[in-house]
Amino acid sequence: MTPDHNIDILISEVGPRDGLQSVKTTLPTELKMQWLTALADSGLREIETGSFVSPKLLPQMADAAQLVAHLRQRPDVFVTALVPNLKGAQAAFDAGAQKITLPVSVSEPHSLSNIRKTHVQVFEEVRAVIALRNEHFPHVEVEAGLSTVFGCTIQGEVPEDDVIAMALRMAELGVDEVGLADTVGYGNPAQVRRLFTRLRHEIGVKAGSAHFHNTRGQGLANVLAALDVGVTTFDASLGGLGGCPYAPGASGNIVTEDLVYLLESMGLRTGVDIDKLVAAREWLKRGLPGEPLYGFIPDAGVGKNFHYAGSAR
Amino acid sequence: MTPDHNIDILISEVGPRDGLQSVKTTLPTELKMQWLTALADSGLREIETGSFVSPKLLPQMADAAQLVAHLRQRPDVFVTALVPNLKGAQAAFDAGAQKITLPVSVSEPHSLSNIRKTHVQVFEEVRAVIALRNEHFPHVEVEAGLSTVFGCTIQGEVPEDDVIAMALRMAELGVDEVGLADTVGYGNPAQVRRLFTRLRHEIGVKAGSAHFHNTRGQGLANVLAALDVGVTTFDASLGGLGGCPYAPGASGNIVTEDLVYLLESMGLRTGVDIDKLVAAREWLKRGLPGEPLYGFIPDAGVGKNFHYAGSAR
Numbered sequence: 186m187t188p189d190h191n192i193d194i195l196i197s198e199v200g201p202r203d204g205l206q207s208v209k210t211t212l213p214t215e216l217k218m219q220w221l222t223a224l225a226d227s228g229l230r231e232i233e234t235g236s237f238v239s240p241k242l243l244p245q246m247a248d249a250a251q252l253v254a255h256l257r258q259r260p261d262v263f264v265t266a267l268v269p270n271l272k273g274a275q276a277a278f279d280a281g282a283q284k285i286t287l288p289v290s291v292s293e294p295h296s297l298s299n300i301r302k303t304h305v306q307v308f309e310e311v312r313a314v315i316a317l318r319n320e321h322f323p324h325v326e327v328e329a330g331l332s333t334v335f336g337c338t339i340q341g342e343v344p345e346d347d348v349i350a351m352a353l354r355m356a357e358l359g360v361d362e363v364g365l366a367d368t369v370g371y372g373n374p375a376q377v378r379r380l381f382t383r384l385r386h387e388i389g390v391k392a393g394s395a396h397f398h399n400t401r402g403q404g405l406a407n408v409l410a411a412l413d414v415g416v417t418t419f420d421a422s423l424g425g426l427g428g429c430p431y432a433p434g435a436s437g438n439i440v441t442e443d444l445v446y447l448l449e450s451m452g453l454r455t456g457v458d459i460d461k462l463v464a465a466r467e468w469l470k471r472g473l474p475g476e477p478l479y480g481f482i483p484d485a486g487v488g489k490n491f492h493y494a495g496s497a498r
Numbered sequence: 499m500t501p502d503h504n505i506d507i508l509i510s511e512v513g514p515r516d517g518l519q520s521v522k523t524t525l526p527t528e529l530k531m532q533w534l535t536a537l538a539d540s541g542l543r544e545i546e547t548g549s550f551v552s553p554k555l556l557p558q559m560a561d562a563a564q565l566v567a568h569l570r571q572r573p574d575v576f577v578t579a580l581v582p583n584l585k586g587a588q589a590a591f592d593a594g595a596q597k598i599t600l601p602v603s604v605s606e607p608h609s610l611s612n613i614r615k616t617h618v619q620v621f622e623e624v625r626a627v628i629a630l631r632n633e634h635f636p637h638v639e640v641e642a643g644l645s646t647v648f649g650c651t652i653q654g655e656v657p658e659d660d661v662i663a664m665a666l667r668m669a670e671l672g673v674d675e676v677g678l679a680d681t682v683g684y685g686n687p688a689q690v691r692r693l694f695t696r697l698r699h700e701i702g703v704k705a706g707s708a709h710f711h712n713t714r715g716q717g718l719a720n721v722l723a724a725l726d727v728g729v730t731t732f733d734a735s736l737g738g739l740g741g742c743p744y745a746p747g748a749s750g751n752i753v754t755e756d757l758v759y760l761l762e763s764m765g766l767r768t769g770v771d772i773d774k775l776v777a778a779r780e781w782l783k784r785g786l787p788g789e790p791l792y793g794f795i796p797d798a799g800v801g802k803n804f805h806y807a808g809s810a811r
Contacts, residue, residue: 336803343803371801373763374722401801402756402794403763406718409687413726443715450686450716481715488684488714490649490656 192456193494194448195231195418196441197394198224201252202233202267203438204426205245212472214248218255220468224423225256227461229441231263232256233286233420237273250280257281267330269300274314284326287311287360291351292337304351308358315359328362328393329355334380336371345376349383362393364418367407370400374410381414394418397439399425399479404439405447412453419444424466424478440480446487454494459487505769506807507761508544508731509754510707511537514565515546515580516751517739518558521789527561529785531568536778537736538569541770542754544576545569546599546733550586563593570594580643582613587627597639600624600673604664605650617664621671628672641675641706642668647693649684658689662696675706677731680720683713687723694727707731710752712738712792717752718760725766732757737779737791753793759800767807772800 189195201221205212212220224232234256235249249266256264265284266277277285289311290296293304302310311329318327333340334348352363365380377395385392395411395418397404408419421444427437445457463483469476502508514534518525525533537545547569548562562579569577578597579590590598602624603609606617615623624642631640646653647661665676678693690708698705708724708731710717721732734757740750758770776796782789 336801338802341802369801370798371803373760375764400794400798401759402753403718403760405716406722406760409719409722440715446714447686447716447719451688481713485683485713488649488682489651489654490684 189230189456191454192230193417193453194412194455196229196444196455196457197231197233197265197418197420198229198423198441199233199396199420199438200224200422200424200426200441202236202246203420204422204424206236206243207427207437208245208473208476210473210476211245212469214251216468216472217248217252220465220472221252221256222259223461223465223468225259225262227465228455228457229462230261230456231265231418233265233267234282236267236269237277237280238267238269250276253277253280253282268314270310271313271317274317278318278322278325282325284328285314286328286330286364287314288330288332288366289351289355290332290337291348292333292340292343294339295333295337298339308354311355311358311360319359326361327359328364329360330364330366330396331355332366332368334365334372335367335376336369338369345380345383348380349387352384352388356388356391360391362391363388364393364396364420366396366420367398370398370403372397372407373403374406377407377410378414381411381416385415392416394420396420398437399439405443408439408444408447423462424469424480424483426469426476426478440482442480442482446482446491449494450488450491452494502543502769504767505543506730506766507725507768509542509757509761509768509770510544510546510578510731510733511542511736511754512546512709512733512751513537513735513737513739513754515549515559516733517735517737519549519556520740520750521558521786523786523789524558525782525785527564529781530561530565533778533781533785534565534569535572536774536781538572538575540774540778541768542775543574543769544578544731546578546580547595549580549582550590550593551580551582563589566590566593566595581627583623584626584630587630591631591635591638595638597641598627599641599643599677600627601643601645601679602664602668603645603650604661605646605653605656607652608646608650611652621667624668624671624673632672639674640672641677642673643677643679643709644668645679645681647678647685648680648689649682651682658693658696661693662700665697665701669701669704673704675704676701677706677709677733679709679733680711683711683716685710685720686716687719690720690723691727694724694729698728705729707733709733711750712752718756721752721757721760736775737782737793737796739782739789739791753795755793755795759795759804762807763801763804765807
């Protein structure tokens with residue numbers, strides 16, 4: 186999105202997409218809209234509203250177009266969506282998404298298992314999406330979200346050279362940004378520093394966001410590592426929604442509430458109000474009763490010495 | 499303790515002290531001994547066995563001398579204990595502790611509320627402990643564990659100058675090491691870097707360990723920050739035992755299991771075997787049924803690409 190000079194770090198809230206797509210229950214559209222409004226009201230400046238995927242695959246995401254249209258009423262929020270293929274891109278563009286993220290597995294076995302596509306087939310799809318964007322929707326940003334960057338449940342180790350080669354390929358194909366995702370919570374801070382440093386070295390300003398999962402409790406340490414090497418956009422999910430099916434007690438994405446606390450405590454402005462953010466959980470509790478929500482700050486509260494970055498002490 | 503060239507980072511397991519003293523139920527001495535043995539078997543090289551405090555105050559700690567004697571049978575473990583005053587120091591020395599930690603609040607209101615002593619009274623106690631050590635137990639190490647370093651529930655903000663002044667005072671009084679403790683989980687990585695950098699600048703090799711709580715989920719990010727500025731000893735507690743009474747779901751100390759994973763993943767040798775560490779939880783489950791244990795690694799397991807630092811890939 187366009188740089189906002191009132192914030193130092195952009196938090197991209199992915200709960201409405203990454204969180205909800207991992208939850209079996211479908212949150213009713215009306216509640217989703219109220220949740221999105223509450224998220225925007227908390228000061229979040231970028232929200233991934235949904236995934237433009239076949240409703241047969243993910244019925245929870247069937248209302249993505251409606252949600253994009255709803256959130257586009259907020260000029261203060263940059264509205265993004267996940268898009269797996271050309272058909273989804275067309276739908277997202279038509280709905281008014283301001284940015285789309287194309288997930289691309291660095292691990293080919295993961296790609297085959299997940300979307301049944303080889304790397305060559307994925308490149309063709311990305312090429313087609315970029316052509317469509319360039320011809321008809323030139324103002325929409327396209328990000329490639331590289332997944333399995335820090336390791337893969339099928340392949341195990343993912344060579345760092347493969348990650349960089351894929352990032353270069355995506356940049357050549359014309360995407361605007363390449364983000365790195367730790368899909369399964371395998372990443373460690375040393376790896377994070379190495380990969381984002383190389384990414385910036387190789388593709389410069391096209392180096393994009395960090396997307397971490399907290400499956401092994403390493404999420405915020407990985408955020409700190411990424412901050413150290415210049416990453417300024419982080420994906421996170423309210424309440425760590427989505428969890429991890431094979432790790433009871435482990436949140437899905439890193440928890441937005443805890444991330445805001447980390448950043449603001451360190452003197453980095455996010456624009457987000459923690460009280461309003463915590464209040465936005467209400468819509469999840471109402472619409473997804475019984476679904477576990479994670480995070481330390483909602484329970485512990487901020488420290489007595491906490492103050493927002495940039496505020497008077 | 500004496501540097502061990504087979505490890506890069508020393509983990510000081512404080513569960514038997516910080517964890518158990520926060521739990522109401524008393525773990526029977528026999529189970530504690532078996533737990534201590536299991537902890538040592540996992541490869542932990544330093545264990546804080548208990549607190550030499552009045553059994554009226556903390557009946558859970560009444561067997562501290564027995565536990566020190568038990569663990570001293572292990573030449574591969576450095577046996578430490580917490581000591582609040584001269585009387586406790588005498589008892590810990592007599593029992594055979596190889597190192598004692600004196601807790602010293604930087605916040606005077608906290609000191610008054612916690613141990614009913616002014617700073618001047620605390621200095622007198624430290625002076626007396628050092629005199630006793632120097633005369634009769636010259637081989638025992640004495641550490642001052644500064645608490646409320648990153649903020650205080652009573653005082654709120656704790657000036658960094660106060661922390662450094664207290665560290666200098668402790669060094670002058672003759673302690674061997676000064677550690678910094680985030681008693682209530684208020685710390686952030688920027689603060690951690692500033693304070694440990696200043697600490698090393700002011701007292702050199704006497705700069706000691708980092709003791710973090712995970713009340714607000716920032717524990718491992720703070721560890722990474724401390725690593726960056728040269729800290730090589732970290733306190734942690736198996737299962738994050740002890741919790742936080744006012745924050746349901748928040749562990750007490752940072753979780754040893756998750757810390758070992760962080761460090762080993764980053765290529766830093768701890769000497770600890772994660773499977774054996776997780777197995778050591780068994781004694782807590784047996785002796786403290788219903789007491790929540792925390793940590794991600796025990797549930798999620800290590801990543802498929804994980805390997806111990808220094809091992810062949």
